[in-house]
Each structure stands twice: as C-alpha cells, then as structure tokens.
Amino acid sequence: MNLARNFTRNTIFQVIFNSIFQVMVVLQTFILSAAHHQVHNQNDVEQYWRKRPNCEGLSAVLWNNELYNGCVDKLQKELLMNILGERDNIKTVLDLGCGIGRLSKFLAQQGYSVTAVDFEEMIRKAKQLNPHQNVEYLEIRMQDFKSMTHYDCVLCSAVLYTIHSWNELTKIINKTVRHLGCGYYILMEPFHTDPLLRRQPCFSIGEITKFFESLGLKVVKKSGILFWPFRMVLANSKIDSQRDMASLFEAGESIMRHFSPMLLSDYKVLILAKSCSG
C-alpha cells in the first residue's frame, strides 16, 4: 500500500517536473534566440567586459534582476565558505577575473589575503565598490598575470568560460596552476557545449577536468549550482518581491539537487586539489 502511494507520489512529481522542464526549454529557446544575437556579434569579448562596469550593482557581472543576483551571490559565498572554511591551511587566494570584487571582498572579510585580477575598468569599479585592506586589486588580463607568489587557492567564478580558444585556455590554466601552492583550484563556470546553453564556443566540464588531471590535480568535488531552466527565466525577469524570488530560487536549486546538479546546473562547480608531494 505504502509502496503504491510512494510510487504514485513519485510519478506525479516526475510528471510535474517534466512539464516544468519542457516549458522552461521552450522559454529558454526564445530567450536564447534573442541573446544569441548579442553573443554571436560579440567578437571582442574584452571590449564587452570593459563596458559592463557601466551597469549598476551586481548586474555589472551577473544578470539584470538584482534580486536573482543577490540569491546567486549568497549561494556562491556559502559554497566558498563550505569549501574553504574547513581548511586551516588556506590563507591566500588568487581571484581571476574578479569583476567588481564581490567575492574578493567577501573572502578578505573572512580573513583571507586576496589578489584580484581583471581589466582596468572592472578594477576601478571594484576599488570603488569593494575596497578592503586585504585585497590587492591588479589591473591586468589574466593571460598577462605574473607573480612570484604561490597562492593557497585559485578562484575562477565565471571567467574561464570567456576564453574562446582551447590553446589560450590551457595556457591560462597551466600558468595559474603553477601559481598554486598545495591548495585548491575552485571553478564555478558555465561550461556547456550544448548550443542552447553555451555563451560562445565553450568547452565541456569533462574536457576541463581531464586537462586539470593531466597537470596532476585531483578532483575533490564536482557539482553544480543555478538550475538552468530557472536561471534563464528568473535572472532577467521583472520579479520584484524578494520573498518570491528567494522561494523560486530555492525551489530551483532543490529540484536540481534532487535530480542531477551536473546535468541541470548552469554553473558547474569543480574543486581540484594540488598536493604538496605531487
């Protein structure tokens, strides 16, 4: 009897989920067909990002809806603390493509010493919005970044996906892995190969993982955040109630966790460790 009831409940849940999923796919197709216009004409990614600091608040680095951005910001910060909070040996962080410095400042407030790298326009905004004595902001492209220091952690939050060429991407990864001491490389990146989801020619999380492994790093955790069908809709929606946004956001994240974070997330989360002996 219980078995039958559970079966029915699961089936209803599946049907509801599948219907939501289908609707989201259709909506996403419409939204993306508009967005692709911008992405495909975006020959110069660098110029695009140099102009983005003109946007207000978190929308300079995230999306249009600031309430959605707030949910993403909170989730990413919690995630970072879950990873870093338990590890006493992490003191220094290199934040690549730090944007307006939202994660750099947060980490500095938690006691980490942060080096944050981005284009000069972003860094100017970061210094205005998120100054902190424990953050050193550097106006430099990550391709040109050089340092004598070894960091305990390298953080890439939605920055590596902006690199179009595999050759250039692997050079950046290679170089920054050399700047990593015995610590963690954290990626939260929208790596997709699916033409509907990718922002531009982009590589799969599998390819990226293999490349890191070929450099001797070991996967500690592979997961995902931002349930992509909801992400596509909520991030640019007109929802203006914090409570509604928070419950929709949470609902999306829990649906995703229940099914498959790797499959259903927009941002893939990859945490890799470099060991001292390796």
Ligand SMILES: C[S@@+](CC[C@H](N)C(=O)[O-])C[C@H]1O[C@@H](n2cnc3c(N)ncnc32)[C@H](O)[C@@H]1O
């Ligand atoms: C989506 S935003 C993410 C910003 C920040 N990591 C965050 O999560 O808030 C992407 C950032 O990568 C930066 N970026 C893109 N290409 C870069 C490059 N070649 N060197 C340095 N920064 C770059 C952009 O300027 C932008 O600030």
